[in-house]
Structure formats: structure tokens, C-alpha cells
Amino acid sequence: MSANQDRLAQQMAFIIEADKLKxxxxxxxxxxxxRRENDAEHSWHLALMAITLYEHANDPDLDxxxxxxxxxxHDIVEIDAGDTYIYDEEHKQxxxxxxxxxxxxxxxxxxxxxxxxxxxxxxxFEAGESPEAxxxxxxxxxxxxxxxxxxxxxxxxxxxxxxxxxxxxxxKIGRGSDTLWAYAQDLIQKSISExxxxxx
Amino acid sequence: MSANQDRLAQQMAFIIEADKLKxxxxxxxxxxxxRRENDAEHSWHLALMAITLYEHANDPDLDxxxxxxxxxxHDIVEIDAGDTYIYDEEHKQxxxxxxxxxxxxxxxxxxxxxxxxxxxxxxxFEAGESPEAxxxxxxxxxxxxxxxxxxxxxxxxxxxxxxxxxxxxxxKIGRGSDTLWAYAQDLIQKSISExxxxxx
Numbered sequence: 463m464s465a466n467q468d469r470l471a472q473q474m475a476f477i478i479e480a481d482k483l484k485x486x487x488x489x490x491x492x493x494x495x496x497r498r499e500n501d502a503e504h505s506w507h508l509a510l511m512a513i514t515l516y517e518h519a520n521d522p523d524l525d526x527x528x529x530x531x532x533x534x535x536h537d538i539v540e541i542d543a544g545d546t547y548i549y550d551e552e553h554k555q556x557x558x559x560x561x562x563x564x565x566x567x568x569x570x571x572x573x574x575x576x577x578x579x580x581x582x583x584x585x586x587f588e589a590g591e592s593p594e595a596x597x598x599x600x601x602x603x604x605x606x607x608x609x610x611x612x613x614x615x616x617x618x619x620x621x622x623x624x625x626x627x628x629x630x631x632x633x634k635i636g637r638g639s640d641t642l643w644a645y646a647q648d649l650i651q652k653s654i655s656e657x658x659x660x661x662x
Numbered sequence: 663m664s665a666n667q668d669r670l671a672q673q674m675a676f677i678i679e680a681d682k683l684k685x686x687x688x689x690x691x692x693x694x695x696x697r698r699e700n701d702a703e704h705s706w707h708l709a710l711m712a713i714t715l716y717e718h719a720n721d722p723d724l725d726x727x728x729x730x731x732x733x734x735x736h737d738i739v740e741i742d743a744g745d746t747y748i749y750d751e752e753h754k755q756x757x758x759x760x761x762x763x764x765x766x767x768x769x770x771x772x773x774x775x776x777x778x779x780x781x782x783x784x785x786x787f788e789a790g791e792s793p794e795a796x797x798x799x800x801x802x803x804x805x806x807x808x809x810x811x812x813x814x815x816x817x818x819x820x821x822x823x824x825x826x827x828x829x830x831x832x833x834k835i836g837r838g839s840d841t842l843w844a845y846a847q848d849l850i851q852k853s854i855s856e857x858x859x860x861x862x
Binding site: 466470473474476477478480481482483484485492493494496499500502503505506507509510511513514515518526527530531534535572576608609612641645 | 666670673674676677678680681682683684685692693694696699700702703705706707709710711713714715718726727730731734735772776808809812841845
């Protein structure tokens with residue numbers, strides 16, 4: 463096998479392994495409430511949000527390609543580590559360790575140079591400090607809020623989540639986009655008014 | 663409502679409408695054969711293939727951001743037009759018209775400047791002439807072949823598709839990447855050897 467064929471074989475093995483993301487189901491329902499959303503669909507929807515909404519980022523000089531690279535791979539670790547519900551304090555304890563180990567294994571399937579660059583993008587997303595990571599995390603938080611609102615608050619109600627929690631967890635949206643945080647606060651207010659999210 | 667809020671409202675309406683892509687099911691099964699794949703998952707998997715494999719494109723100077731913009735939106739028209747199976751000659755007759763009308767409605771939900779740029783990306787993908795469109799179409803063809811191979815030829819067998827058809831339909835992969843077309847031809851040979859795809 464040539465060096466190039468060997469490289470392609472590693473890349474295809476990673477792409478095939480990544481197919482499992484389609485079976486990692488999140489707490490959010492898709493907007494017609496028929497079933498829960500999986501991580502692959504969520505990642506696509508974030509990528510669409512990124513290309514549609516990045517003009518609203520606080521930083522006007524964002525690298526959109528960097529954002530797309532991050533949102534496309536940001537949940538791949540959940541193939542091994544599973545999805546952790548953002549309001550689940552118990553499982554959030556060891557989430558970081560589980561996800562680091564998953565990143566080692568999954569990105570480690572790629573040729574060494576790509577393993578490093580994919581891992582660097584994932585680490586940057588997780589750190590949430592660069593303008594691109596702050597914006598990516600902003601849409602990653604806004605997306606389930608939006609689906610939840612569209613699905614009549616189904617997941618919030620199932621888990622007994624109230625508006626003060628939704629506000630506290632999601633205010634970091636403002637670190638990436640003041641405009642989207644204002645939109646999110648409107649969604650919280652509408653959810654309270656429509657009786658699908660208890661005020662507290 | 664301010665001009666900026668009005669703009670955001672149009673963008674969010676488009677993003678919400680796009681959620682319907684999660685209910686457009688393709689002929690391909692996901693690799694564990696448990697169910698058919700939907701267009702949102704497929705689009706995410708293509709984006710992952712793009713960032714992993716674009717080094718194998720025939721043209722070394724590809725614009726990866728352009729490729730990602732195209733693959734993220736390439737199937738959105740199927741919300742209105744439905745999925746047309748690539749071996750279904752009857753429904754391919756009016757596919758172009760159905761998809762043009764869908765593009766008018768769906769991209770037309772966006773603010774005018776974005777409606778134009780999303781439509782231009784989609785038109786470029788459909789035309790399949792630019793280096794970025796040729797590569798995007800190459801992975802769009804390779805992806806279902808790969809899933810079909812992993813799922814034991816399930817969809818090929820269901821529709822009575824034989825290797826000569828798979829070869830004829832997919833040889834355009836070589837317009838985007840000779841390396842990926844060589845890989846695809848190996849997949850066809852392996853599928854014949856393993857008895858999951860009749861030679862003719």
C-alpha cells in the first residue's frame with residue numbers, strides 16, 4: 463500500500479467511525495416533536511446557523527472556516543463519551559475526562575498531522591476563549607433552546623427545568639453575540655408567557 | 663422592529679424551516695443498518711468528509727470554505743422537492759424544475775443579499791463545473807456508495823442495482839478526485855467479491 467493509500471485508509475476509517483454520531487441522541491426534540499435529535503443532525507444545524515448568523519458575532523473579524531471546522535467536529539467525542547444534558551450536574555463532573563479520552567481515541571485514528579489539527583480545533587472549541595470558539599458555543603447553546611421552544615418546552619418540562627436556570631446557563635451566549643443573547647432572552651420571555659417554561 | 667431585528671427574524675425563520683431536513687429520508691441506510699439516513703445527517707457527514715479529504719482533490723488550490731458552504735446547503739431544496747434516488751430515471755425527469763422552485767422559496771426566506779449568495783452557492787454546486795463543485799459532488803456520490811457497502815448492499819439489492827450501473831453513475835467522482843474514484847472502484851470490486859452487488 464502506498465503512503466497516500468495508507469493515509470486515505472486512515473481517513474476513511476475515521477469517517478466510517480464517525481457514522482456512529484447518528485445514533486447519539488440528545489435531549490432536544492426536533493421541531494415537529496416526533497423524536498429526539500441526534501448529534502449529527504445537531505452539528506449540521508449548527509453549521510447552517512454559523513453561515514447564516516456569523517454577521518451577528520461580537521467580533522466582526524471572525525474566521526468562518528475555523529467556526530465550521532469546530533462545529534462539524536465538536537460533538538464527535540460523544541461517540542464514546544455519550545451526550546451529557548447541560549442541566550445534569552451529576553454527569554457533568556466526569557464529562558471532561560470522558561471526552562478527553564474520546565478525543566484521544568477518535569482524532570487519533572487520523573494521520574498524525576490531521577489528528578493534531580482536529581484536536582487543536584476541538585480543544586479551542588472546548589476552551590471557549592477565541593472569538594470563533596465563543597461564537598460557536600453561543601450557537602451551540604441557542605440551538606437547543608430554539609428547538610425546545612418550538613417543541614413546546616418538552617425537554618424543559620420533562621427535566622423540571624425553570625426559566626432562572628435557562629437564563630443562568632445560557633447567558634454565556636452573550637460572550638459570542640449580544641444580538642443572539644437578546645434573541646435568546648426574548649425566547650425565554652415568550653416561553654414563560656406561553657406557559658411552556660415555569661418562571662422559577 | 664429595527665432593521666437588524668427584522669434581518670435576524672428572517673434568518674431565524676429560515677433556520678427553523680431548515681429543521682424539516684431532518685425528516686427527509688434518503689435511500690441509504692446508516693452503517694449499522696438500523697434505519698435510513700436523513701438529509702441533515704448526510705449533509706453533516708459530507709462536511710466532515712470535506713474537511714478530512716479535500717487534500718485528495720484534483721485541484722490543489724480549492725477553497726474549503728466554499729465547499730463547506732455548498733455541502734451544508736446542497737440538499738435543503740429537498741424539504742420541498744423530496745429526495746430523488748440517483749438510479750430513479752423516471753423521477754429524475756422533473757427533478758430540476760422541482761428543485762429550482764424549492765430554491766426560490768427556501769433561499770428566498772433569507773434577507774436579499776444572503777438569498778442571492780446562498781442561491782449562487784447552490785447553483786454552483788448544481789452546475790458541477792467549478793473545482794469546488796466537482797469535489798463536493800465527488801464526495802456526495804462517494805458517501806452513499808460507502809454507506810451501501812457498509813450496510814451489506816441493502817439499498818442496491820432492494821432496487822435491483824448492478825455493478826455496471828454503480829460504475830456508470832459514479833465515475834464522475836473522478837472529475838473531482840482521481841484518488842477517491844480509485845477508492846470507489848475498489849469498493850465496487852469488493853462489493854462484487856463479497857456477493858453484495860451483482861456484477862451485472
